[in-house]
Amino acid sequence: xxxxxxxxxxxxxxxxxxxxxxxxxxxxxxxxxxxxxxxxxxxxxxxxxxxxxxxxxxxxxxxxxxxxxxxxxxxxxxxxxxxxxxxxxxxxxxxxxxxxxxxxxxxxxxxxxxxxxxxxxxxxxxxxxxxxxxxxxxxxxxxxxxxxxxxxxxxxxxxxxxxxxxxxxxxxxxxxxxxxxxxxxxxxxxxxxxxxxxxxxxxxxxxxxxxxxxxxxxxxxxxxxxxxxxxxxxxxxxxxxxxxxxxxxxxxxxxxxxxxxxxxxxxxxxxxxxxxxxxxxxxxxxxxxxxxxxxxxxxxxxxxxxxxxxxxxxxxxxxxxxxxxxxxxxxxxxxxxxxxxxxxxxxxxxxxxxxxxxxxxxxxxxxxxxxxxxxxxxxxxxxxxxxxxxxxxxxxxxxxxxxxxxxxxxxxxxxxxxxxxxxxxxxxxxxxxxxxxxxxxxxxxxxxxxxxxxxxxxxxxxxxxxxxxxxxxxxxxxxxxxxxxxxxxxxxxxxxxxxxxxxxxxxxxxxxxxxxxxxxxxxxxxxxxxxxxxxxxxxxxxxxxxxxxxxxxxxxxxxxxxxxxxxxxxxxxxxxxxxxxxxxxxxxxxxxxxxxxxxxxxxxxxxxxxxxxxxxxxxxxxxxxxxxxxxxxxxxxxxxxxxxxxxxxxxxxxxxxxxxxxxxxxxxxxxxxxxxxxxxxxxxxxxxxxxxxxxxxxxxxxxxxxxxxxxxxxxxxxxxxxxxxxxxxxxxxxxxxxxxxxxxxxxxxxxxxxxxxxxxxxxxxxxxxxxxxxxxxxxxxxxxxxxxxxxxxxxxxxxxxxxxxxxxxxxxxxxxxxxxxxxxxxxxxxxxxxxxxxxxxxxxxxxxxxxxxxxxxxxxxxxxxxxxxxxxxxxxxxxxxxxxxxxxxxxxxxxxxxxxxxxxxxxxxxxxxxxxxxxxxxxxxxxxxxxxxxxxxxxxxxxxxxx
Ligand SMILES: [Zn+2]
Ligand SMILES: [Zn+2]
Numbered sequence: 001x002x003x004x005x006x007x008x009x010x011x012x013x014x015x016x017x018x019x020x021x022x023x024x025x026x027x028x029x030x031x032x033x034x035x036x037x038x039x040x041x042x043x044x045x046x047x048x049x050x051x052x053x054x055x056x057x058x059x060x061x062x063x064x065x066x067x068x069x070x071x072x073x074x075x076x077x078x079x080x081x082x083x084x085x086x087x088x089x090x091x092x093x094x095x096x097x098x099x100x101x102x103x104x105x106x107x108x109x110x111x112x113x114x115x116x117x118x119x120x121x122x123x124x125x126x127x128x129x130x131x132x133x134x135x136x137x138x139x140x141x142x143x144x145x146x147x148x149x150x151x152x153x154x155x156x157x158x159x160x161x162x163x164x165x166x167x168x169x170x171x172x173x174x175x176x177x178x179x180x181x182x183x184x185x186x187x188x189x190x191x192x193x194x195x196x197x198x199x200x201x202x203x204x205x206x207x208x209x210x211x212x213x214x215x216x217x218x219x220x221x222x223x224x225x226x227x228x229x230x231x232x233x234x235x236x237x238x239x240x241x242x243x244x245x246x247x248x249x250x251x252x253x254x255x256x257x258x259x260x261x262x263x264x265x266x267x268x269x270x271x272x273x274x275x276x277x278x279x280x281x282x283x284x285x286x287x288x289x290x291x292x293x294x295x296x297x298x299x300x301x302x303x304x305x306x307x308x309x310x311x312x313x314x315x316x317x318x319x320x321x322x323x324x325x326x327x328x329x330x331x332x333x334x335x336x337x338x339x340x341x342x343x344x345x346x347x348x349x350x351x352x353x354x355x356x357x358x359x360x361x362x363x364x365x366x367x368x369x370x371x372x373x374x375x376x377x378x379x380x381x382x383x384x385x386x387x388x389x390x391x392x393x394x395x396x397x398x399x400x401x402x403x404x405x406x407x408x409x410x411x412x413x414x415x416x417x418x419x420x421x422x423x424x425x426x427x428x429x430x431x432x433x434x435x436x437x438x439x440x441x442x443x444x445x446x447x448x449x450x451x452x453x454x455x456x457x458x459x460x461x462x463x464x465x466x467x468x469x470x471x472x473x474x475x476x477x478x479x480x481x482x483x484x485x486x487x488x489x490x491x492x493x494x495x496x497x498x499x500x501x502x503x504x505x506x507x508x509x510x511x512x513x514x515x516x517x518x519x520x521x522x523x524x525x526x527x528x529x530x531x532x533x534x535x536x537x538x539x540x541x542x543x544x545x546x547x548x549x550x551x552x553x554x555x556x557x558x559x560x561x562x563x564x565x566x567x568x569x570x571x572x573x574x575x576x577x578x579x580x581x582x583x584x585x586x587x588x589x590x591x592x593x594x595x596x597x598x599x600x601x602x603x604x605x606x607x608x609x610x611x612x613x614x615x616x617x618x619x620x621x622x623x624x625x626x627x628x629x630x631x632x633x634x635x636x637x638x639x640x641x642x643x644x645x646x647x648x649x650x651x652x653x654x655x656x657x658x659x660x661x662x663x664x665x666x667x668x669x670x671x672x673x674x675x676x677x678x679x680x681x682x683x684x685x686x687x688x689x690x691x692x693x694x695x696x697x698x699x700x701x702x703x704x705x706x707x708x709x710x711x712x713x714x715x716x717x718x719x720x721x722x723x724x725x726x727x728x729x730x731x732x733x734x735x736x737x738x739x740x741x742x743x744x745x746x747x748x749x750x751x752x753x754x755x756x757x758x759x760x761x762x763x764x765x766x767x768x769x770x771x772x773x774x775x776x777x778x779x780x781x782x783x784x785x786x787x788x789x790x791x792x793x794x795x796x797x798x799x800x801x802x803x804x805x806x807x808x809x810x811x812x813x814x815x816x817x818x819x820x821x822x823x824x825x826x827x828x829x830x831x832x833x834x835x836x837x838x839x840x841x842x843x844x845x846x847x848x849x850x851x852x853x854x855x856x857x858x859x860x861x862x863x864x865x866x867x868x869x870x871x872x873x874x875x876x877x878x879x880x881x882x883x884x885x886x887x888x889x890x891x892x893x894x895x896x897x898x899x900x901x902x903x904x905x906x907x908x909x910x911x912x913x914x915x916x917x918x919x920x921x922x923x924x925x926x927x928x929x930x931x932x933x934x935x936x937x938x939x940x941x942x943x944x945x946x947x
Pocket of ligand 2 (some may be wrong): 435436437438439440451452453454455456
């Protein structure tokens with residue numbers, strides 16, 4: 001059957017088709033292997049599986065360049081490992097993203113003139129589910145289009161039933177272990193989102209504000225104004241409404257006479273004590289600090305030490321509440337102005353100083369965060385952190401690049417208790433019930449009907465939900481069935497498909513795929529997600545025995561064995577992509593233009609550990625051309641296969657498919673060389689990918705395909721493939737077999753990087769007689785595909801060196817493109833037979849009419865010398881001297897003009913300051929090139945015979 005590959009490579013014509021095929025055929029599904037009996041499971045070779053979790057994008061998300069980069073890296077690793085014979089599993093899913101999703105649906109409700117409060121909790125939750133059904137997970141569809149080789153049958157959503165059971169179990173277990181507590185502490189409160197947020201979700205900006213000095217009247221022992229004042233300073237004057245004391249340092253000599261005195265709090269009129277505490281700094285401000293325990297973490301600690309009350313003066317929306325007296329109902333910033341004005345009116349305002357401080361903003365909505373006393377749920381994190389630190393320190397988890405290990409350990413060693421409650425409606429509702437009879441709390445795996453302490457039925461469920469990262473932190477254990485293996489754990493109410501059978505089918509997944517092998521993710525979620533997975537993974541999986549029934553060690557409790565932190569994708573000028581700057585590159589648009597393969601290859605070719613990527617469309621154009629080159633190589637190859645078939649020469653495809661073994665000792669020099677070179681290429685890719693050097697791996701496969709295979713081997717093959725009646729058909733068949741065999745193996749090497757193009761061409765190689773459903777499922781070539789043939793490398797190297805030198809000489813002495821000339825070669829080594837045998841190659845590739853082997857190059861010929869030979873091109877140019885002089889004079893004028901313009905621009909400071917780096921670089925390069933051309937033209941003009 002002849003091949004009918006379209007003339008031009010058109011990614012849009014092939015990519016959609018393959019993307020659909022991979023999903024439809026479930027090619028990357030990875031069920032747990034049977035059988036699952038403990039005795040048999042333990043017989044499985046360790047390390048057989050290669051498991052990766054996709055960092056779950058928000059269900060509201062759209063694919064951006066960062067996702068595409070991350071997923072390209074993961075997909076390359078997964079496809080590569082799958083082809084090397086590992087049981088590769090990549091698990092996809094989306095995160096319910098509490099705040100983000102709730103915010104978005106709330107905005108939608110606002111446009112309909114309603115709100116979540118008007119709908120009520122249940123109706124609101126139903127509305128979010130409805131939104132999710134219609135629009136959620138668009139990003140996964142984009143992943144499908146980009147060909148991510150994930151197991152779509154395992155797609156999860158963090159609010160799925162079986163994952164929610166895990167969340168509940170984890171909460172209850174930590175509570176039972178005394179590691180979850182509830183209490184009133186200062187939290188970061190977002191008045192817009194109306195929820196507490198964790199320290200990690202607060203971003204700090206430098207803010208130019210003021211420091212107001214306010215004078216508090218000192219009272220006599222009888223409670224009258226003494227006429228003296230104690231001056232405090234504050235950046236948030238409105239919080240004074242909640243002041244309960246003023247603190248001074250016990251040794252502060254300015255204030256020794258005030259020990260034991262009281263003050264009158266301006267505006268509110270309350271009497272408040274002066275307290276002594278060594279925490280107060282002697283040299284900051286006036287040395288007197290107002291104490292507002294409900295609105296500042298340091299003041300809160302002071303309040304605890306001195307047994308002071310806490311007066312919360314603000315409500316959930318950042319308005320002053322009833323504790324703020326006359327200011328009740330005012331927004332916090334309106335109240336600030338009013339407080340300052342009123343204090344001033346009473347003559348109590350001191351200096352107002354400019355002051356720069358760091359103000360925390362909500363990462364999600366950018367509202368200024370209000371430190372505020374609030375009752376929240378916390379995890380006592382120390383015991384979990386200790387295990388997570390040990391897991392990394394003992395080398396059970398390797399983090400690349402190495403510097404992130406230090407960052408991780410530093411954070412873990414200074415970790416604070418984790419505030420896990422959020423005042424949202426969208427998320428996992430905390431499984432705790434408060435009793436209005438005995439005021440105790442019941443935490444339970446199954447919704448209780450009565451208080452577990454007093455039996456009262458007057459219980460109501462906690463309204464808070466859990467931090468989104470609580471559920472995503474559990475993913476490595478929960479996606480593989482924890483905790484419900486044996487049906488021993490009662491399932492939560494709702495549709496239950498859990499707790500049935502003996503649980504064997506669930507444990508099989510865990511046994512096969514936990515710990516996962518690798519996590520590829522960004523630095524920005526190292527603490528949010530990576531650290532939490534390590535803590536939860538080590539904590540919860542330790543109770544799950546190993547497949548052979550033995551206890552699980554820390555080494556096998558980790559959620560993953562390797563973490564690779566990838567870099568960021570920036571724009572071509574190394575600027576961070578941002579919507580406000582307008583320099584965002586939409587991956588879907590670029591893919592439409594150049595094809596997924598070219599974009600993936602661009603990303604891979606620039607990805608090395610620790611280096612940000614400056615995404616440059618010119619590179620993508622270059623890799624589009626690379627894909628085109630391969631396409632054309634395939635067309636040439638198919639044309640030959642079809643031609644050969646007509647004269648009865650058949651390529652043995654079955655042996656290519658089966659053996660993946662080539663002979664580097666047979667055939668012509670070029671055959672032996674390309675075969676050996678293929679094996680070396682496979683070896684280099686293997687070592688590059690093992691070190692996450694995606695850039696090196698891409699460069700190696702690129703050089704092989706474009707340089708060695710297309711530019712050299714294919715050109716030589718044209719000489720070897722002779723179908724004429726007089727030709728040696730056996731030699732032709734052998735060469736064609738090598739050509740197809742090497743091409744097929746090279747497609748496999750390239751497949752993880754360019755999955756679509758290689759799938760298309762690989763199917764075409766086999767016609768209707770496929771050895772497998774996909775190139776992605778066949779073996780990856782390893783270095784043992786052929787024996788390294790050093791002699792072939794040396795000899796071919798000599799041949800290439802000669803051809804390259806002749807080509808350079810022809811350029812130098814101005815041989816016309818089409819002219820064919822003799823050359824003289826004087827050889828120093830014993831390589832003459834090699835050149836003689838392969839003179840046809842030299843003639844074809846260097847446009848040589850005759851190779852003359854000489855003892856010495858004829859005097860007068862310009863020659864090139866290498867350690868192996870001297871070579872000269874025998875060529876006499878006949879020139880029309882006046883015409884040549886005319887041409888060179890014109891060239892010189894043109895170059896001088898160009899040079900002057902470039903110099904002018906490069907001398908312009910203003911231009912240099914504003915122009916992007918690549919423009920300046922380009923200009924400098926252009927300038928030096930023009931200068932060189934100018935010198936050459938002058939020299940050539942000098943050299944012309946005078947008339
Ligand atoms: Zn917010
Ligand atoms: Zn009770």
